[in-house]
Amino acid sequence: MVMFWVALLAISILIYLLLDGFDLGVGMLFGLAGGETRREEMLRTIAPVWDGNETWLVVTGVIMWGAFPLVYSMLMPALYIPVVVMLLGLILRGVAFEFRGKALRSRRVWDVSFTMGSLAASFMQGAMVGALVEGLQFSNGEYTGGTFGWLTGFSVLCGIGLCFGYALLGACWLVRKCEGPVREATRRQIPLLAVAVLAFLVVVFAHALVEHLPILRRWTERPYLFAFPLIGAGAAAMLATSILRGDDYWPFHMVALIFASAFGTLALSFWPYMIPFVVTIDEAAAPRASLAFMFWGAGLFVFPLMLLYVAVGYRVFRGKTDMAADYD
Amino acid sequence: MDPTALLLSRLQFAFTISFHIIFPAFTIGLAAWLTVLEAMHQHTGKPVYRILFEFWLKIFGVAFGMGVVSGVVMAFQFGTNWSVLSRMSGPIQGPLLSYETFTAFMLEAGFFGILIFGRPRVPPWFYLFSTAMVALGTTLSAFWIMVNNSWMQVPTGYVLQNGQFVPNDWVQIIFNRVVWVRFPHMLLASYLTGAFCVAATGAWYLLRRTYRAEAHVMLRMGLALAAVLLPVQLLIGHLVGDYVHDYQPAKFAAIEARWHDEQPASEVLIAIPDPSTESNRYALSIPVLGSVIGSMSLTSKEVGLTSFAPQDRPPVVIPFFAFRIMVGCGLVMLGLAWLGTWLGLKHRLDRNRLLLWGIFLSFPLPWIAILTGWYTAEVGRQPWTIYGVLRTADAVTPSLTAAAATVSLILFVAVYAFIFSFGTYYIYRLLRAGPAGLGGKPLHVPVPNRPMSLADGGPALHGSLEAGE
Numbered sequence: 156m157v158m159f160w161v162a163l164l165a166i167s168i169l170i171y172l173l174l175d176g177f178d179l180g181v182g183m184l185f186g187l188a189g190g191e192t193r194r195e196e197m198l199r200t201i202a203p204v205w206d207g208n209e210t211w212l213v214v215t216g217v218i219m220w221g222a223f224p225l226v227y228s229m230l231m232p233a234l235y236i237p238v239v240v241m242l243l244g245l246i247l248r249g250v251a252f253e254f255r256g257k258a259l260r261s262r263r264v265w266d267v268s269f270t271m272g273s274l275a276a277s278f279m280q281g282a283m284v285g286a287l288v289e290g291l292q293f294s295n296g297e298y299t300g301g302t303f304g305w306l307t308g309f310s311v312l313c314g315i316g317l318c319f320g321y322a323l324l325g326a327c328w329l330v331r332k333c334e335g336p337v338r339e340a341t342r343r344q345i346p347l348l349a350v351a352v353l354a355f356l357v358v359v360f361a362h363a364l365v366e367h368l369p370i371l372r373r374w375t376e377r378p379y380l381f382a383f384p385l386i387g388a389g390a391a392a393m394l395a396t397s398i399l400r401g402d403d404y405w406p407f408h409m410v411a412l413i414f415a416s417a418f419g420t421l422a423l424s425f426w427p428y429m430i431p432f433v434v435t436i437d438e439a440a441a442p443r444a445s446l447a448f449m450f451w452g453a454g455l456f457v458f459p460l461m462l463l464y465v466a467v468g469y470r471v472f473r474g475k476t477d478m479a480a481d482y483d
Numbered sequence: 484m485d486p487t488a489l490l491l492s493r494l495q496f497a498f499t500i501s502f503h504i505i506f507p508a509f510t511i512g513l514a515a516w517l518t519v520l521e522a523m524h525q526h527t528g529k530p531v532y533r534i535l536f537e538f539w540l541k542i543f544g545v546a547f548g549m550g551v552v553s554g555v556v557m558a559f560q561f562g563t564n565w566s567v568l569s570r571m572s573g574p575i576q577g578p579l580l581s582y583e584t585f586t587a588f589m590l591e592a593g594f595f596g597i598l599i600f601g602r603p604r605v606p607p608w609f610y611l612f613s614t615a616m617v618a619l620g621t622t623l624s625a626f627w628i629m630v631n632n633s634w635m636q637v638p639t640g641y642v643l644q645n646g647q648f649v650p651n652d653w654v655q656i657i658f659n660r661v662v663w664v665r666f667p668h669m670l671l672a673s674y675l676t677g678a679f680c681v682a683a684t685g686a687w688y689l690l691r692r693t694y695r696a697e698a699h700v701m702l703r704m705g706l707a708l709a710a711v712l713l714p715v716q717l718l719i720g721h722l723v724g725d726y727v728h729d730y731q732p733a734k735f736a737a738i739e740a741r742w743h744d745e746q747p748a749s750e751v752l753i754a755i756p757d758p759s760t761e762s763n764r765y766a767l768s769i770p771v772l773g774s775v776i777g778s779m780s781l782t783s784k785e786v787g788l789t790s791f792a793p794q795d796r797p798p799v800v801i802p803f804f805a806f807r808i809m810v811g812c813g814l815v816m817l818g819l820a821w822l823g824t825w826l827g828l829k830h831r832l833d834r835n836r837l838l839l840w841g842i843f844l845s846f847p848l849p850w851i852a853i854l855t856g857w858y859t860a861e862v863g864r865q866p867w868t869i870y871g872v873l874r875t876a877d878a879v880t881p882s883l884t885a886a887a888a889t890v891s892l893i894l895f896v897a898v899y900a901f902i903f904s905f906g907t908y909y910i911y912r913l914l915r916a917g918p919a920g921l922g923g924k925p926l927h928v929p930v931p932n933r934p935m936s937l938a939d940g941g942p943a944l945h946g947s948l949e950a951g952e
Contacts, residue, residue: 207596239890445650448650457585
């Protein structure tokens with residue numbers, strides 16, 4: 156039962172990273188794009204799906220609360236400022252989808268709110284992961300690290316790194332969905348973003364080595380972890396060749412694979428901890444009566460339905476976004 | 484624990500949840516109304532129902548979006564500001580909110596897409612089915628939230644183990660009598676919100692002498708629904724009062740501003756409760772009625788606030804006045820709905836501009852009633868977060884500083900005020916423009932790639948929007 160909910164939590168986080176990752180990425184690239192036509196086209200590739208994508212964040216939150224209340228009650232206070240800023244960013248970018256089209260004179264306001272909201276949410280998510288990896292200070296199940304305990308050089312690095320990562324994912328999404336100037340402009344951005352992501356991975360890794368982060372011991376204890384960077388390196392190579400031969404379909408999937416392998420690396424280095432070296436999965440788990448109640452309804456029956464819905468939704472919108480459709 | 488951080492966290496929760504409830508309260512009723520309109524259109528084939536459907540769908544889209552983004556905050560705020568609560572009650576509240584997310588959000592998100600852009604792609608019966616599924620999703624969401632809150636009001640079906648509330652009877656947690664009066668109370672409140680907004684819009688158009696056909700349908704359906712639901716709502720409201728009387732006597736005494744035990748008890752209609760002297764000033768009360776309302780008896784003894792230790796008493800002023808405002812709004816709505824329906828049946832409503840003004844201006848009443856009803860329930864529950872077992876002061880995040888709480892509260896207020904003013908302005912513009920697209924013009928078909936494009940208004944709408952700028 157505990158393993159089931161760990162697996163579901165991990166799957167939900169990964170789905171969130173990939174799905175909201177690309178639309179947050181598009182949100183950041185949106186700020187760089189000039190011209191109303193291009194911005195409109197970028198927005199249209201994500202407008203039908205962003206709402207469902209963001210729901211996976213709520214799914215992650217409630218699974219954590221219901222199945223691992225101890226972790227939820229320790230991490231949320233520790234990450235108070237980044238969580239609040241992330242939520243406000245998500246609100247500002249979420250309403251921009253609706254408001255921008257109706258604003259006659261204030262469209263700029265919603266453009267800025269869309270870009271900055273996406274940027275703030277992405278940065279804070281990266282910073283939170285960074286803070287978790289580096290280690291937050293707890294004693295007796297309470298956070299004791301102070302309001303800005305999460306804010307370190309390392310977490311800032313991770314925040315910037317995730318912004319580049321999401322932007323790369325978003326760029327690959329745009330190449331996949333768009334034609335014409337948006338596709339051309341984005342194709343030129345991908346190599347830069349890919350190099351930036353790679354550079355950050357190297358810097359983050361070097362930083363972890365220099366700081367002797369305890370999580371690094373995992374790599375010597377568990378040599379099989381090296382499989383993930385190898386998968387990631389393979390995906391990066393595939394990404395490079397697919398970009399070079401002008402393919403629109405594969406770059407997105409290769410970046411998604413890089414994300415998945417990075418997430419897998421992290422998740423397995425944490426194992427069996429949920430908060431590294433502080434709380435294990437078993438310590439965090441809710442009582443069996445709670446896990447079983449969630450399992451026999453939400454987990455076993457409704458979760459597959461949710462996956463089915465995502466599949467159907469993306470199938471309806473498959474292929475290039477049609478800019479010729481009647482729209483005003 | 485920092486007392487300032489506690490106060491700020493309470494303010495922040497009250498502010499964000501008050502803001503949030505405005506939108507679901509509206510969209511639950513509106514989703515049901517859209518389902519009825521679509522069914523009527525398919526059954527009768529009359530275009531007026533289709534025109535009204537497309538019109539209200541645009542408004543539904545904007546309100547739904549605002550509800551979604553403000554709702555995400557709630558899932559995280561329990562953890563950030565109320566970590567002791569979330570650790571202790573996580574085994575019960577976490578699974579309940581998981582069910583809400585899994586069952587309700589999934590349905591809403593899935594079928595909302597089809598509702599907005601799917602009409603050309605699916606057969607009519609499936610479109611109607613999708614509309615009904617969105618309505619079901621919003622209703623399920625309300626259901627799980629009411630189960631969750633009712634458990635905080637009257638905790639049941641659990642044992643306390645290792646500092647956690649461990650569930651031992653889910654049937655009792657979900658199917659107890661408190662849930663089954665409070666959930667209908669909230670659901671009817673949402674339907675009434677929808678009904679009054681629709682009727683008020685109809686009255687507005689009649690006053691402006693535009694969209695007469697649509698206005699008549701809106702007025703007739705809105706008022707008739709309200710006329711039927713309001714007496715039911717008052718009865719269920721009384722049953723909600725019964726659970727408070729039985730399970731939360733201190734809250735009941737606060738609502739009644741009853742300071743001392745009385746036998747038989749009088750009913751304070753209006754007064755200014757004075758906590759410092761533990762008495763009421765300028766009280767207008769009716770003897771014996773308090774016992775009748777509390778226990779359906781002429782002789783029963785009713786408990787007063789001074790029977791509870793001072794640290795166990797809720798504040799009096801807010802529940803006392805909030806409750807009376809709620810009931811007052813309900814009675815005014817009842818009068819408007821009955822009078823309006825009666826005059827409508829006699830075809831005299833059109834000429835009664837005074838009543839039309841009254842109906843038009845009544846649109847905030849259901850929201851005021853919902854907010855004050857929740858203030859009665861939540862403030863009256865104090866000093867407890869989980870009634871009788873966990874105090875609010877003990878539930879707050881111990882590590883939270885006043886500075887962090889101040890910053891987050893200011894940010895929430897600023898951002899919400901910003902988006903609320905724009906959101907309501909856009910809804911107002913849509914309402915003022917009215918259900919254009921009438922009279923042989925093709926109905927605006929939204930682009931599938933842009934669900935929110937609905938609210939942009941169709942080509943027919945643009946002229947009037949810009950003219951109105």
